Amino acid sequence: MNAAIIFGLLLALMLTGMPISISLGLTVLTFLFTMTQVPLESVALKLFTGIENFEIMAIPFFILAGNFLTHGGVARRMILFATSMVGHWNGGLGLAGVLACALFAAVSGSSPATVVAIGSILLPAMVKAGFPTRFGAGIITTSGALGILIPPSIVMVMYAVATNTSVGALFMAGVVPGIVLATVLGSVTWYRARKFGYPRQARATWAERFKAFRDSIWGLLLIIIVMGGIYTGIFTPTEAAAMSAVYAFFVAVFVYRDMKLKDVPKVLLNSANMSAMLLYIITNAVMFSFIMTNENIPQTLADWMLSQGLGPVAFLLAVNVLLLAAGNFMEPSSIVLIFAPILFPVAMKLGINPVHFGIIMVVNMEVGMCHPPVGLNLYVASGVTKMGITELTIAVWPWLLSMLCFLLLVTYWPGLSIWFPRYLGMM
């Protein structure tokens, strides 16, 4: 009963279009004042201590690092490197786009940032080279989604915080699915480019490839710093994030010199703006899940589902449908923060691996980012290409369809996600 009231209230408040953080907070307040015996003090304390968690602090650091990288010339050099490697195949620049997105995703934790970084440089070049705008936009919108699957990933940090899973293990678990998804998207690109006879680039010589590699080495090194640092235990994920922020600043301002020192405060302010918005959602989501746990809602739900004879297969299917539906209304961070605490206990009772479950959620979020009405990638791509949303929706479907197939693969093949972190001994 209480559960129905809480969710009904939350849904009603959210549908009025007020910020998600505010609707979560108001739901908690209303519930506290009207129908519970939870001491107000313990909730007030959550208000203060909700985000006092060093792991959460990885989020602002990764956002800051991403913003430095987006404008610091790292993306441009990665595109050149990717083009020199795969540009001569069918789909040339398109394939290079997929590869560049994958590389950039390995240094940035956010999908829309990847779309901005790669798309704003690559799309004009593709149009100039004779590709239809639709083709390029479809590639960048969907490949940009790799940003949250290939570590580092802000959404994974959110999931880890919401469910007490290890950030390091989640990051490592994203590596193999990330590479597989990049391959899948690349294959679709290659196939379509061959079918429609899109232009290819001249084959680069090994000397040119080596030069492009050397130019982009500063960006590529960051992959080693973050992943290597976390794997070897030199850094915690949060420290790795802070290191990558400082490193990205250094590279952007002093090595590539694509950003001036006077731009730095603007980047800081902008990153603070984005991070504060996400942290504010987290604060209120923490209160919300505290209330839910206090009312035993996730446990009750889990018991009910089990009593219905729901097996892992049916449960995961239901989770996918639920998350894909939620992806029509909300952006990934809010979905993870609201749904993960509810679904996680059920998944645990059904014996699903927590890391595997996290990867399923992340891939679901990726799909949600690429289709209307709220797909962030789609809107960012629309901003970059000046294409309408309707046209973009048509443009992305071949890749989106292959992504849905990939989602099925990830959902029902746990080994794909958990083999690598197991192999590394991180779980």
Next chain:
Amino acid sequence: MKILDHLEEWLITFLMGGATLITFAAVIHRYMSGLAIPGLQDWLLSLNFSWAQELCIIMFVWMAKFGAAYGVRTGIHVGVDVLINRLSDRNRFKVIVFGLLAGAAFTGIVATFGGRFIWDNGAHYALLHAFGMDPGDLPEGPTTPDLEWPTWLVYSAVPLGSSLMCFRFLQVTYHFIRSGELPHHDHGHVDGIEAKEMPVDVNVYDMDDNLHPHDIKHPMLGEDEDEGGKQ
């Protein structure tokens, strides 16, 4: 008012940069002091960076609270706006005003609660103590574990930030009722397919998507080709 705006921006910029540098310094310190360089190692070992993590968290909590207020002013907070963006202008106007006032109400309540909480947990004592009055049996309040700062001072971010946020919500509401305009989503910063360089402060959460309500003054981007009237 301009001063308050600048102060707010300056504060969160500083906190963001400061927290990054402190964490960076602490990590470097930890590894450098492991290196056996005579002289340097002793000096590094004499420095104590155990407070860095705590200070970083405190700075980010402050950044989050004041940044959230700044976010109201820049209109960055995401919501579920798919439905209300389908409403007619008149109805959308009402719903948006309701949403903004709800935001003001929530932050106002939180500010009051937060204020009372820190008052009972040391602020009252500190105030009386500072003026040389006898605090009686008022609690002195706890302190933070590493820095040993009084927690009420650290936690005052909540009432201060929430009050500012409440004020911002009211400000935005007032402006919206007067002009029909919500905080600006600057479409101008993405200059189409020819622009190669994005401005440094392009904001991916600030596109004209369905995560934010559309105001009355501007037509919607993205779906406007059917309805005519591109900006």
